Amino acid sequence: MPPVETKQDIQYEAVIGLEVHAQLKTASKIFCGCSTKFGAASNSQTCPICLGMPGVLPVLNRRVLEMAVKTGLALHCKISPYSRFARKNYFYPDLPKGYQISQYELPLCEHGYLEVALPAGQAGESGRIKRIGIRRAHMEEDAGKNLHEGLEAASHVDLNRAGVPLLEIVSEPDIRSVDEAVAYLKALRAVLVYLDVCDGNMEEGSLRCEPNLSLRPVGQKEFGTRVELKNINSFRFVQKAMEYELRRQEKLLREGGRVVQETRLWNTEKEITVVMRGKEEAHDYRYFPEPDLVPLMIPADLINEIRKTLPELPDAKRERFAREYGIPVYDAEVLTTSRDLAHYFEACVAMYPQPKTISNWIMTELLRELNNRGQEIADCPIPPERFAGLLKLIEDGTISGKIAKAVFEEMYRTGRPAGEIVKEKGLVQISDAGAIETLVDDVLGAHPNERESYRQGKTQLLGFFVGQVMKRSQGKANPGKVNELLKKKLGEEKK
Secondary structure (H helix, E strand, O other), X not given: OOXXXXXXXOOEEEEEXXXXXXXXXXXXXOOOOOEOOOOOOOOOOOOOOOOOOOOOOOOOOHHHHHHHHHHHHHOOOXXXXXXXXXXXXXXXXXXXXXXXXXXXXXXXXXXXXXXXXXXXXXXXXXXXXXXXXXXXXXXXXXXXXXXXXXXXXXXXXXXXOOOOEEEEEEEOOOEOOHHHHHHHHHHHHHHHHHHOOOOOOOOOOXXXXXXXXXXXXXXXXXXXXXXXXXXXXXXXXXXXXXXXXXXHHHHHHHOOOOOOOEEEXXXXXXXXXXXXEEXXXXXXHOOEEOOOOOOEEOOHHHHHHHHOOOOOOHHHHHHHHHXXXXXXXXXXXXXXXXXXXXXXXXXXXXXXXXXXXXXXXXXXXXXXXXXXXXXXXXXXXXXXXXXXXXXXXXXXXXXXXXXXXXXXXXXXXXXXXXXXXXXXXXXXXXXXXXXXXXXXXXXXXXXXXXXXXHHOOOHHHHHHHHHHHHHHOOOOEOHHHHHHHHHHXXXXXXX
16 A cells, blocks of 8 residues: 655645836826926825826826836737726725726736746756746836834825836746746846836835745646735845745645735744735726726837837847857856946947956956945946956056956045056066066075975975965066966976
């Protein structure tokens, strides 16, 4: 008789879909002329329309439509020639009208996909690239924001964000791990930023993610009961929240419990998910066509005109960088994470045609400085021509690679050109054969024991001698010539 499988023996797999709300970069709101500028005084950017006053009529912002179509095309979606808005009814303090103008049964964009470069060890059927389906992308208005602040934790509602245009992008449940989900979210953010339709600032709420997660036994076709995590605004929190929620569901299932369909929040302090409410279905929202907005007719000519404005997108740029510049795929992935970083790399290559050298310096020195300061490439104080100028000083032997790193740090701190810093601090590399030979002789004379060990076969001591010469020269000696001369002198002693 075969052994009976217990719940502890079952292997589960994750089924994940992501709903992403991207705030579109328009100057005014979706249905009125109020500003969308972030950080203004509470309730200073409102009008009767976005406050939901009786008798007002919304008017669609054309730029919202154009940005939504542009995003849909970039995500390989079908753009519906006929689309319309719907009322999504629910009541919260930050929703003045008691309903949200969104889209339901006739969304603007449907049936697209996004190809995602997966982390190592998560390769899908297509190798390191996995295609994740996009179910729909539709326009809608944002709600306001509840604020809880002050010594007495006073609460109030800020309606500046009410009516700010959003594009909700809903993936298919094609994602099978947290790493895949984070990779998808980063790839989607890159596309939105490349298109210049969203600034991608998660901390300011410009990009918010709502994962839907469930577990099912490996091999089972039917999905498990899904749980939605609401409004998470950082990659780190998305990852932690999904990891916790999947562990919670697995523990529940193994103990014989049942996952309840609900919406949960991520508690950043306790690092747990907590129940927000029971999950609503579409009928709970009582969707019906928005009577104050006429249906949208999207002519093919408009779609074609918008298609012509599409820039080179991250996946195409990544492939081109690897092919055209001969750099590894990993380098190309890093360099194309933002359009500005890719432009910076190409500008440097145009002035110093050594792509791999430039790639190495950008990924190590430059990105480290940016990350340490929490800055973007647009904030970099070193323009491409000065970056390339530093690398030319290494190539022509003016400074060593080690000194160049110190010069780079000074360049980043002050914005000054490399040549000026090198001249002022007397950092020119020592390449004179006579001067280097004097340094080598001094080091060999100071370490007779190590010289004897080298004669006896411990050739790895060559690195020790090089280090000592570089130390005596304060890093200024030409490393190549130091190596060459040491090998010659030590080799003669072994004979």
